[in-house]
Amino acid sequence: MKTAYIAGPMTPRGNRRDTQNSAIEYLLNTRDLVQAAVALIHKGYAPYCPGLDFQYFLSLRPGEVISEETIKAVSMAWLDVCDIIVLLPGWEASAGCQDEYSRSIELGMPAYYGAESVPSA
Numbered sequence: 001m002k003t004a005y006i007a008g009p010m011t012p013r014g015n016r017r018d019t020q021n022s023a024i025e026y027l028l029n030t031r032d033l034v035q036a037a038v039a040l041i042h043k044g045y046a047p048y049c050p051g052l053d054f055q056y057f058l059s060l061r062p063g064e065v066i067s068e069e070t071i072k073a074v075s076m077a078w079l080d081v082c083d084i085i086v087l088l089p090g091w092e093a094s095a096g097c098q099d100e101y102s103r104s105i106e107l108g109m110p111a112y113y114g115a116e117s118v119p120s121a
Helices: 021-042 053-057 068-080 097-105
Strands: 003-007 047-049 084-087 111-113
Touching: 003 021, 021 047, 047 068, 047 084, 068 097, 084 097, 097 111
Parallel strands: 003 047, 003 084, 084 111
Antiparallel strands: none
16 A cells, blocks of 8 residues: 655644634644545545554643654654655645755655546556
8 A cells, every 4th residue: 555644734823814813723734634635545545644643642641742853753753755746725835844855855766746636556
């Protein structure tokens, strides 16, 4: 099964038209990544969805920490083994997505803009 890395904005920047609330914006961004993952599953891909990383933080016990640096390193490790990268709208405004896109270029990975542009596997 081919693998797909989904790159989309997560951190609220106040640029969504549908809300001015940072918490809601984060959830809407998460929704966008998860919806892309589901679309890719239907197209025959095994997606890696960084939008689900929040679950790691929900599982932390008192005193445990996962740094932003660590969570980004985990995502980049997944990117390194994926077949394609899927860039969601707004990726250009995200420093993390820009880093992911740059790495995908280094890897010679095909890039698609939105899940709808990805051909069936």
